[in-house]
Amino acid sequence: MIVKNFLLTVLLLVSCVSFIIAGQLYWQKKIDDTVKQAMAEAPKQEAIENESKLMKYAAQLPSEVQEKIKNAIHTNHPVRLVIVGSEAISSSEKSWPALFKNELESTYGQQVFEVVVKEYGEMTTKEALEANVDKEIIDAKPDILLWEPFILNNNGVIEIEDTLQQIDTIIQNIQSALPDVTIMLQPPHPIYNARYYPSQVEQLQSFAKEKGYIYLDHWKAWPDYKSEELNDVVNENTDLPNERGHQLWADFLIDYFIAK
Known part of the structure:
Protein backbone atom coordinates (compact mmCIF):
# COMPACT_ATOMS: atom_id res chain seq x y z
CA MET A 1 0.00 0.00 0.00
CA ILE A 2 2.81 2.36 0.91
CA VAL A 3 4.60 1.49 -2.32
CA LYS A 4 1.42 2.08 -4.28
CA ASN A 5 0.90 5.49 -2.68
CA PHE A 6 4.52 6.37 -3.32
CA LEU A 7 4.20 5.49 -6.99
CA LEU A 8 1.02 7.53 -7.27
CA THR A 9 2.76 10.47 -5.66
CA VAL A 10 5.70 10.15 -8.03
CA LEU A 11 3.38 9.95 -11.02
CA LEU A 12 1.50 12.98 -9.78
CA LEU A 13 4.72 14.93 -9.34
CA VAL A 14 5.94 13.88 -12.78
CA SER A 15 2.61 14.91 -14.28
CA CYS A 16 2.73 18.28 -12.55
CA VAL A 17 6.30 18.89 -13.62
CA SER A 18 5.48 17.84 -17.18
CA PHE A 19 2.46 20.12 -17.19
CA ILE A 20 4.52 23.03 -15.89
CA ILE A 21 7.27 22.41 -18.44
CA ALA A 22 4.76 22.05 -21.27
CA GLY A 23 3.08 25.27 -20.16
CA GLN A 24 6.37 27.11 -20.04
CA LEU A 25 7.33 25.84 -23.47
CA TYR A 26 3.94 26.85 -24.85
CA TRP A 27 4.07 30.37 -23.45
CA GLN A 28 7.72 30.76 -24.39
CA LYS A 29 6.81 29.88 -27.97
CA LYS A 30 3.94 32.37 -27.87
CA ILE A 31 6.30 35.05 -26.59
CA ASP A 32 8.93 34.17 -29.19
CA ASP A 33 6.32 34.28 -31.97
CA THR A 34 5.04 37.63 -30.73
CA VAL A 35 8.56 39.06 -30.61
CA LYS A 36 9.33 37.73 -34.09
CA GLN A 37 6.11 39.20 -35.44
CA ALA A 38 6.86 42.55 -33.83
CA MET A 39 10.39 42.50 -35.24
CA ALA A 40 9.05 41.64 -38.68
CA GLU A 41 6.43 44.38 -38.57
CA ALA A 42 8.77 47.08 -37.26
CA PRO A 43 10.59 47.65 -40.58
CA LYS A 44 7.26 47.65 -42.41
CA GLN A 45 5.88 50.25 -40.04
CA GLU A 46 9.05 52.29 -40.37
CA ALA A 47 8.80 52.08 -44.17
CA ILE A 48 5.16 53.20 -44.06
CA GLU A 49 6.05 56.15 -41.84
CA ASN A 50 9.00 57.07 -44.08
CA GLU A 51 6.83 56.93 -47.20
CA SER A 52 4.19 59.07 -45.53
CA LYS A 53 6.80 61.67 -44.58
CA LEU A 54 8.34 61.79 -48.06
CA MET A 55 4.99 61.96 -49.82
CA LYS A 56 4.07 65.00 -47.74
CA TYR A 57 7.01 66.77 -49.38
CA ALA A 58 5.59 65.77 -52.78
CA ALA A 59 2.04 66.88 -51.97
CA GLN A 60 1.92 69.80 -54.40
CA LEU A 61 3.49 67.99 -57.35
CA PRO A 62 1.36 66.67 -60.24
CA THR A 75 11.47 49.83 -55.36
CA ASN A 76 14.60 51.74 -54.31
CA HIS A 77 15.00 52.78 -57.95
CA PRO A 78 15.25 56.59 -57.93
CA VAL A 79 13.32 58.89 -60.23
CA ARG A 80 15.72 59.99 -62.93
CA LEU A 81 15.36 63.76 -63.27
CA VAL A 82 17.24 65.06 -66.30
CA ILE A 83 17.78 68.82 -66.42
CA VAL A 84 18.54 70.22 -69.87
CA GLY A 85 19.28 73.81 -70.75
CA SER A 86 21.57 76.51 -72.06
CA GLU A 87 24.64 78.09 -70.51
CA ALA A 88 22.40 79.55 -67.80
CA ILE A 89 22.61 76.12 -66.17
CA SER A 90 26.32 76.44 -65.37
CA SER A 91 28.47 73.71 -63.84
CA SER A 92 29.32 75.76 -60.75
CA GLU A 93 28.61 74.34 -57.31
CA LYS A 94 26.51 77.44 -56.71
CA SER A 95 24.50 77.12 -59.92
CA TRP A 96 20.77 76.59 -59.60
CA PRO A 97 20.90 72.93 -60.75
CA ALA A 98 23.54 72.12 -58.11
CA LEU A 99 21.63 73.95 -55.37
CA PHE A 100 18.38 72.30 -56.43
CA LYS A 101 19.96 68.84 -56.60
CA ASN A 102 21.50 69.18 -53.15
CA GLU A 103 18.18 70.18 -51.60
CA LEU A 104 16.29 67.35 -53.31
CA GLU A 105 18.77 64.77 -52.04
CA SER A 106 18.86 66.32 -48.59
CA THR A 107 15.07 66.22 -48.30
CA TYR A 108 14.05 63.05 -50.12
CA GLY A 109 17.28 61.08 -49.80
CA GLN A 110 19.48 59.80 -52.61
CA GLN A 111 17.22 56.80 -53.23
CA VAL A 112 14.31 58.94 -54.46
CA PHE A 113 15.85 61.31 -57.01
CA GLU A 114 18.81 60.90 -59.33
CA VAL A 115 19.59 64.23 -60.98
CA VAL A 116 21.44 64.45 -64.30
CA VAL A 117 22.38 67.85 -65.76
CA LYS A 118 23.03 68.40 -69.47
CA GLU A 119 24.15 71.87 -70.51
CA TYR A 120 24.23 72.94 -74.17
CA GLY A 121 25.78 76.40 -74.02
CA GLU A 122 24.60 78.78 -76.74
CA MET A 123 22.89 76.10 -78.83
CA THR A 124 19.62 77.01 -80.56
CA THR A 125 16.66 74.69 -80.99
CA LYS A 126 17.52 74.31 -84.69
CA GLU A 127 21.07 73.31 -83.83
CA ALA A 128 19.73 70.95 -81.17
CA LEU A 129 17.68 69.12 -83.79
CA GLU A 130 20.61 68.95 -86.18
CA ALA A 131 22.90 67.66 -83.41
CA ASN A 132 20.39 64.97 -82.35
CA VAL A 133 20.12 66.35 -78.84
CA ASP A 134 16.79 64.55 -78.57
CA LYS A 135 18.64 61.23 -78.90
CA GLU A 136 21.11 62.29 -76.20
CA ILE A 137 18.20 63.05 -73.90
CA ILE A 138 16.58 59.71 -74.73
CA ASP A 139 19.86 57.95 -73.93
CA ALA A 140 19.82 59.67 -70.51
CA LYS A 141 16.52 57.83 -69.85
CA PRO A 142 14.68 60.53 -67.92
CA ASP A 143 11.60 59.76 -65.89
CA ILE A 144 11.18 63.53 -65.68
CA LEU A 145 12.65 65.95 -68.22
CA LEU A 146 13.07 69.50 -66.94
CA TRP A 147 13.95 71.48 -70.05
CA GLU A 148 14.84 75.13 -70.52
CA PRO A 149 14.47 75.03 -74.31
CA PHE A 150 17.01 77.60 -75.54
CA ILE A 151 14.46 80.41 -76.01
CA LEU A 152 17.02 83.07 -75.14
CA ASN A 153 19.60 81.54 -77.50
CA ASN A 154 16.99 81.66 -80.28
CA ASN A 155 16.13 85.30 -79.56
CA GLY A 156 16.93 87.40 -82.63
CA VAL A 157 18.04 84.30 -84.54
CA ILE A 158 14.98 82.09 -85.01
CA GLU A 159 11.35 83.20 -85.17
CA ILE A 160 9.27 82.12 -82.19
CA GLU A 161 6.88 80.14 -84.41
CA ASP A 162 9.78 78.08 -85.74
CA THR A 163 11.22 77.80 -82.24
CA LEU A 164 8.02 76.31 -80.87
CA GLN A 165 7.75 73.92 -83.80
CA GLN A 166 11.31 72.73 -83.20
CA ILE A 167 10.64 72.34 -79.47
CA ASP A 168 7.54 70.32 -80.29
CA THR A 169 9.48 68.08 -82.68
CA ILE A 170 12.16 67.39 -80.08
CA ILE A 171 9.57 66.57 -77.42
CA GLN A 172 7.61 64.33 -79.78
CA ASN A 173 10.78 62.41 -80.61
CA ILE A 174 11.54 61.97 -76.91
CA GLN A 175 8.00 60.89 -76.04
CA SER A 176 7.96 58.44 -78.92
CA ALA A 177 10.93 56.64 -77.38
CA LEU A 178 9.94 57.27 -73.75
CA PRO A 179 6.13 57.34 -73.59
CA ASP A 180 6.05 57.56 -69.78
CA VAL A 181 8.38 60.55 -69.48
CA THR A 182 7.02 63.62 -67.70
CA ILE A 183 7.81 66.84 -69.58
CA MET A 184 8.44 70.01 -67.60
CA LEU A 185 9.26 73.21 -69.46
CA GLN A 186 10.67 76.36 -67.94
CA PRO A 187 11.86 79.61 -69.49
CA PRO A 188 15.41 80.90 -69.25
CA HIS A 189 16.02 83.75 -66.81
CA PRO A 190 14.66 87.25 -67.52
CA ILE A 191 16.79 89.99 -69.08
CA TYR A 192 16.57 93.62 -68.04
CA ASN A 193 14.45 95.79 -70.32
CA ALA A 194 14.24 93.17 -73.07
CA ARG A 195 11.87 94.02 -75.94
CA TYR A 196 10.78 90.87 -77.76
CA TYR A 197 12.09 88.20 -75.43
CA PRO A 198 9.31 88.51 -72.78
CA SER A 199 6.68 88.01 -75.48
CA GLN A 200 8.51 84.89 -76.66
CA VAL A 201 8.49 83.53 -73.13
CA GLU A 202 4.74 84.18 -72.90
CA GLN A 203 4.26 82.22 -76.12
CA LEU A 204 6.32 79.36 -74.70
CA GLN A 205 3.98 79.29 -71.70
CA SER A 206 0.91 79.25 -73.96
CA PHE A 207 2.49 76.48 -76.03
CA ALA A 208 3.11 74.39 -72.91
CA LYS A 209 -0.47 74.86 -71.75
CA GLU A 210 -1.86 73.96 -75.18
CA LYS A 211 0.25 70.79 -75.38
CA GLY A 212 -0.41 69.76 -71.80
CA TYR A 213 3.18 70.07 -70.60
CA ILE A 214 3.98 71.19 -67.08
CA TYR A 215 5.24 74.79 -67.16
CA LEU A 216 7.35 76.13 -64.31
CA ASP A 217 7.00 79.89 -64.39
CA HIS A 218 9.96 80.90 -62.26
CA TRP A 219 9.81 84.46 -63.63
CA LYS A 220 7.33 85.06 -60.80
CA ALA A 221 10.25 84.83 -58.40
CA TRP A 222 12.46 87.39 -60.19
CA PRO A 223 12.25 91.18 -60.14
CA ASP A 224 10.22 92.56 -63.03
CA TYR A 225 12.25 92.59 -66.24
CA LYS A 226 11.57 96.33 -66.57
CA SER A 227 12.98 97.02 -63.12
CA GLU A 228 16.63 97.88 -62.56
CA GLU A 229 16.47 95.55 -59.55
CA LEU A 230 16.87 92.71 -62.03
CA ASN A 231 20.49 93.81 -62.47
CA ASP A 232 21.07 92.76 -58.87
CA VAL A 233 20.53 89.12 -59.83
CA VAL A 234 21.54 89.07 -63.51
CA ASN A 235 25.00 90.14 -64.65
CA GLU A 236 24.68 93.21 -66.88
CA ASN A 237 27.70 92.25 -68.97
CA THR A 238 26.96 88.58 -69.60
CA ASP A 239 23.17 88.60 -69.22
CA LEU A 240 23.57 85.46 -67.11
CA PRO A 241 22.33 84.93 -63.55
CA ASN A 242 24.82 85.84 -60.87
CA GLU A 243 25.11 83.92 -57.61
CA ARG A 244 22.00 85.55 -56.19
CA GLY A 245 20.13 84.84 -59.40
CA HIS A 246 21.04 81.16 -59.29
CA GLN A 247 19.87 80.97 -55.68
CA LEU A 248 16.60 82.67 -56.58
CA TRP A 249 16.00 80.25 -59.46
CA ALA A 250 16.90 77.25 -57.29
CA ASP A 251 14.60 78.41 -54.49
CA PHE A 252 11.65 78.53 -56.88
CA LEU A 253 12.22 74.93 -57.99
CA ILE A 254 12.88 73.77 -54.44
CA ASP A 255 9.58 75.28 -53.29
CA TYR A 256 7.81 73.57 -56.19
CA PHE A 257 9.27 70.11 -55.57
CA ILE A 258 9.29 70.26 -51.77
CA ALA A 259 6.14 71.21 -49.87
CA LYS A 260 6.94 72.51 -46.40
Whole structure:
Protein backbone atom coordinates (compact mmCIF):
# COMPACT_ATOMS: atom_id res chain seq x y z
CA MET A 1 0.00 0.00 0.00
CA ILE A 2 2.81 2.36 0.91
CA VAL A 3 4.60 1.49 -2.32
CA LYS A 4 1.42 2.08 -4.28
CA ASN A 5 0.90 5.49 -2.68
CA PHE A 6 4.52 6.37 -3.32
CA LEU A 7 4.20 5.49 -6.99
CA LEU A 8 1.02 7.53 -7.27
CA THR A 9 2.76 10.47 -5.66
CA VAL A 10 5.70 10.15 -8.03
CA LEU A 11 3.38 9.95 -11.02
CA LEU A 12 1.50 12.98 -9.78
CA LEU A 13 4.72 14.93 -9.34
CA VAL A 14 5.94 13.88 -12.78
CA SER A 15 2.61 14.91 -14.28
CA CYS A 16 2.73 18.28 -12.55
CA VAL A 17 6.30 18.89 -13.62
CA SER A 18 5.48 17.84 -17.18
CA PHE A 19 2.46 20.12 -17.19
CA ILE A 20 4.52 23.03 -15.89
CA ILE A 21 7.27 22.41 -18.44
CA ALA A 22 4.76 22.05 -21.27
CA GLY A 23 3.08 25.27 -20.16
CA GLN A 24 6.37 27.11 -20.04
CA LEU A 25 7.33 25.84 -23.47
CA TYR A 26 3.94 26.85 -24.85
CA TRP A 27 4.07 30.37 -23.45
CA GLN A 28 7.72 30.76 -24.39
CA LYS A 29 6.81 29.88 -27.97
CA LYS A 30 3.94 32.37 -27.87
CA ILE A 31 6.30 35.05 -26.59
CA ASP A 32 8.93 34.17 -29.19
CA ASP A 33 6.32 34.28 -31.97
CA THR A 34 5.04 37.63 -30.73
CA VAL A 35 8.56 39.06 -30.61
CA LYS A 36 9.33 37.73 -34.09
CA GLN A 37 6.11 39.20 -35.44
CA ALA A 38 6.86 42.55 -33.83
CA MET A 39 10.39 42.50 -35.24
CA ALA A 40 9.05 41.64 -38.68
CA GLU A 41 6.43 44.38 -38.57
CA ALA A 42 8.77 47.08 -37.26
CA PRO A 43 10.59 47.65 -40.58
CA LYS A 44 7.26 47.65 -42.41
CA GLN A 45 5.88 50.25 -40.04
CA GLU A 46 9.05 52.29 -40.37
CA ALA A 47 8.80 52.08 -44.17
CA ILE A 48 5.16 53.20 -44.06
CA GLU A 49 6.05 56.15 -41.84
CA ASN A 50 9.00 57.07 -44.08
CA GLU A 51 6.83 56.93 -47.20
CA SER A 52 4.19 59.07 -45.53
CA LYS A 53 6.80 61.67 -44.58
CA LEU A 54 8.34 61.79 -48.06
CA MET A 55 4.99 61.96 -49.82
CA LYS A 56 4.07 65.00 -47.74
CA TYR A 57 7.01 66.77 -49.38
CA ALA A 58 5.59 65.77 -52.78
CA ALA A 59 2.04 66.88 -51.97
CA GLN A 60 1.92 69.80 -54.40
CA LEU A 61 3.49 67.99 -57.35
CA PRO A 62 1.36 66.67 -60.24
CA SER A 63 -0.14 63.24 -59.59
CA GLU A 64 2.01 61.54 -62.23
CA VAL A 65 5.16 62.83 -60.52
CA GLN A 66 3.86 61.75 -57.11
CA GLU A 67 3.33 58.23 -58.47
CA LYS A 68 6.90 58.13 -59.74
CA ILE A 69 8.20 59.21 -56.36
CA LYS A 70 6.06 56.60 -54.60
CA ASN A 71 7.36 53.92 -56.95
CA ALA A 72 10.94 55.01 -56.26
CA ILE A 73 10.34 54.66 -52.52
CA HIS A 74 8.87 51.16 -52.94
CA THR A 75 11.47 49.83 -55.36
CA ASN A 76 14.60 51.74 -54.31
CA HIS A 77 15.00 52.78 -57.95
CA PRO A 78 15.25 56.59 -57.93
CA VAL A 79 13.32 58.89 -60.23
CA ARG A 80 15.72 59.99 -62.93
CA LEU A 81 15.36 63.76 -63.27
CA VAL A 82 17.24 65.06 -66.30
CA ILE A 83 17.78 68.82 -66.42
CA VAL A 84 18.54 70.22 -69.87
CA GLY A 85 19.28 73.81 -70.75
CA SER A 86 21.57 76.51 -72.06
CA GLU A 87 24.64 78.09 -70.51
CA ALA A 88 22.40 79.55 -67.80
CA ILE A 89 22.61 76.12 -66.17
CA SER A 90 26.32 76.44 -65.37
CA SER A 91 28.47 73.71 -63.84
CA SER A 92 29.32 75.76 -60.75
CA GLU A 93 28.61 74.34 -57.31
CA LYS A 94 26.51 77.44 -56.71
CA SER A 95 24.50 77.12 -59.92
CA TRP A 96 20.77 76.59 -59.60
CA PRO A 97 20.90 72.93 -60.75
CA ALA A 98 23.54 72.12 -58.11
CA LEU A 99 21.63 73.95 -55.37
CA PHE A 100 18.38 72.30 -56.43
CA LYS A 101 19.96 68.84 -56.60
CA ASN A 102 21.50 69.18 -53.15
CA GLU A 103 18.18 70.18 -51.60
CA LEU A 104 16.29 67.35 -53.31
CA GLU A 105 18.77 64.77 -52.04
CA SER A 106 18.86 66.32 -48.59
CA THR A 107 15.07 66.22 -48.30
CA TYR A 108 14.05 63.05 -50.12
CA GLY A 109 17.28 61.08 -49.80
CA GLN A 110 19.48 59.80 -52.61
CA GLN A 111 17.22 56.80 -53.23
CA VAL A 112 14.31 58.94 -54.46
CA PHE A 113 15.85 61.31 -57.01
CA GLU A 114 18.81 60.90 -59.33
CA VAL A 115 19.59 64.23 -60.98
CA VAL A 116 21.44 64.45 -64.30
CA VAL A 117 22.38 67.85 -65.76
CA LYS A 118 23.03 68.40 -69.47
CA GLU A 119 24.15 71.87 -70.51
CA TYR A 120 24.23 72.94 -74.17
CA GLY A 121 25.78 76.40 -74.02
CA GLU A 122 24.60 78.78 -76.74
CA MET A 123 22.89 76.10 -78.83
CA THR A 124 19.62 77.01 -80.56
CA THR A 125 16.66 74.69 -80.99
CA LYS A 126 17.52 74.31 -84.69
CA GLU A 127 21.07 73.31 -83.83
CA ALA A 128 19.73 70.95 -81.17
CA LEU A 129 17.68 69.12 -83.79
CA GLU A 130 20.61 68.95 -86.18
CA ALA A 131 22.90 67.66 -83.41
CA ASN A 132 20.39 64.97 -82.35
CA VAL A 133 20.12 66.35 -78.84
CA ASP A 134 16.79 64.55 -78.57
CA LYS A 135 18.64 61.23 -78.90
CA GLU A 136 21.11 62.29 -76.20
CA ILE A 137 18.20 63.05 -73.90
CA ILE A 138 16.58 59.71 -74.73
CA ASP A 139 19.86 57.95 -73.93
CA ALA A 140 19.82 59.67 -70.51
CA LYS A 141 16.52 57.83 -69.85
CA PRO A 142 14.68 60.53 -67.92
CA ASP A 143 11.60 59.76 -65.89
CA ILE A 144 11.18 63.53 -65.68
CA LEU A 145 12.65 65.95 -68.22
CA LEU A 146 13.07 69.50 -66.94
CA TRP A 147 13.95 71.48 -70.05
CA GLU A 148 14.84 75.13 -70.52
CA PRO A 149 14.47 75.03 -74.31
CA PHE A 150 17.01 77.60 -75.54
CA ILE A 151 14.46 80.41 -76.01
CA LEU A 152 17.02 83.07 -75.14
CA ASN A 153 19.60 81.54 -77.50
CA ASN A 154 16.99 81.66 -80.28
CA ASN A 155 16.13 85.30 -79.56
CA GLY A 156 16.93 87.40 -82.63
CA VAL A 157 18.04 84.30 -84.54
CA ILE A 158 14.98 82.09 -85.01
CA GLU A 159 11.35 83.20 -85.17
CA ILE A 160 9.27 82.12 -82.19
CA GLU A 161 6.88 80.14 -84.41
CA ASP A 162 9.78 78.08 -85.74
CA THR A 163 11.22 77.80 -82.24
CA LEU A 164 8.02 76.31 -80.87
CA GLN A 165 7.75 73.92 -83.80
CA GLN A 166 11.31 72.73 -83.20
CA ILE A 167 10.64 72.34 -79.47
CA ASP A 168 7.54 70.32 -80.29
CA THR A 169 9.48 68.08 -82.68
CA ILE A 170 12.16 67.39 -80.08
CA ILE A 171 9.57 66.57 -77.42
CA GLN A 172 7.61 64.33 -79.78
CA ASN A 173 10.78 62.41 -80.61
CA ILE A 174 11.54 61.97 -76.91
CA GLN A 175 8.00 60.89 -76.04
CA SER A 176 7.96 58.44 -78.92
CA ALA A 177 10.93 56.64 -77.38
CA LEU A 178 9.94 57.27 -73.75
CA PRO A 179 6.13 57.34 -73.59
CA ASP A 180 6.05 57.56 -69.78
CA VAL A 181 8.38 60.55 -69.48
CA THR A 182 7.02 63.62 -67.70
CA ILE A 183 7.81 66.84 -69.58
CA MET A 184 8.44 70.01 -67.60
CA LEU A 185 9.26 73.21 -69.46
CA GLN A 186 10.67 76.36 -67.94
CA PRO A 187 11.86 79.61 -69.49
CA PRO A 188 15.41 80.90 -69.25
CA HIS A 189 16.02 83.75 -66.81
CA PRO A 190 14.66 87.25 -67.52
CA ILE A 191 16.79 89.99 -69.08
CA TYR A 192 16.57 93.62 -68.04
CA ASN A 193 14.45 95.79 -70.32
CA ALA A 194 14.24 93.17 -73.07
CA ARG A 195 11.87 94.02 -75.94
CA TYR A 196 10.78 90.87 -77.76
CA TYR A 197 12.09 88.20 -75.43
CA PRO A 198 9.31 88.51 -72.78
CA SER A 199 6.68 88.01 -75.48
CA GLN A 200 8.51 84.89 -76.66
CA VAL A 201 8.49 83.53 -73.13
CA GLU A 202 4.74 84.18 -72.90
CA GLN A 203 4.26 82.22 -76.12
CA LEU A 204 6.32 79.36 -74.70
CA GLN A 205 3.98 79.29 -71.70
CA SER A 206 0.91 79.25 -73.96
CA PHE A 207 2.49 76.48 -76.03
CA ALA A 208 3.11 74.39 -72.91
CA LYS A 209 -0.47 74.86 -71.75
CA GLU A 210 -1.86 73.96 -75.18
CA LYS A 211 0.25 70.79 -75.38
CA GLY A 212 -0.41 69.76 -71.80
CA TYR A 213 3.18 70.07 -70.60
CA ILE A 214 3.98 71.19 -67.08
CA TYR A 215 5.24 74.79 -67.16
CA LEU A 216 7.35 76.13 -64.31
CA ASP A 217 7.00 79.89 -64.39
CA HIS A 218 9.96 80.90 -62.26
CA TRP A 219 9.81 84.46 -63.63
CA LYS A 220 7.33 85.06 -60.80
CA ALA A 221 10.25 84.83 -58.40
CA TRP A 222 12.46 87.39 -60.19
CA PRO A 223 12.25 91.18 -60.14
CA ASP A 224 10.22 92.56 -63.03
CA TYR A 225 12.25 92.59 -66.24
CA LYS A 226 11.57 96.33 -66.57
CA SER A 227 12.98 97.02 -63.12
CA GLU A 228 16.63 97.88 -62.56
CA GLU A 229 16.47 95.55 -59.55
CA LEU A 230 16.87 92.71 -62.03
CA ASN A 231 20.49 93.81 -62.47
CA ASP A 232 21.07 92.76 -58.87
CA VAL A 233 20.53 89.12 -59.83
CA VAL A 234 21.54 89.07 -63.51
CA ASN A 235 25.00 90.14 -64.65
CA GLU A 236 24.68 93.21 -66.88
CA ASN A 237 27.70 92.25 -68.97
CA THR A 238 26.96 88.58 -69.60
CA ASP A 239 23.17 88.60 -69.22
CA LEU A 240 23.57 85.46 -67.11
CA PRO A 241 22.33 84.93 -63.55
CA ASN A 242 24.82 85.84 -60.87
CA GLU A 243 25.11 83.92 -57.61
CA ARG A 244 22.00 85.55 -56.19
CA GLY A 245 20.13 84.84 -59.40
CA HIS A 246 21.04 81.16 -59.29
CA GLN A 247 19.87 80.97 -55.68
CA LEU A 248 16.60 82.67 -56.58
CA TRP A 249 16.00 80.25 -59.46
CA ALA A 250 16.90 77.25 -57.29
CA ASP A 251 14.60 78.41 -54.49
CA PHE A 252 11.65 78.53 -56.88
CA LEU A 253 12.22 74.93 -57.99
CA ILE A 254 12.88 73.77 -54.44
CA ASP A 255 9.58 75.28 -53.29
CA TYR A 256 7.81 73.57 -56.19
CA PHE A 257 9.27 70.11 -55.57
CA ILE A 258 9.29 70.26 -51.77
CA ALA A 259 6.14 71.21 -49.87
CA LYS A 260 6.94 72.51 -46.40
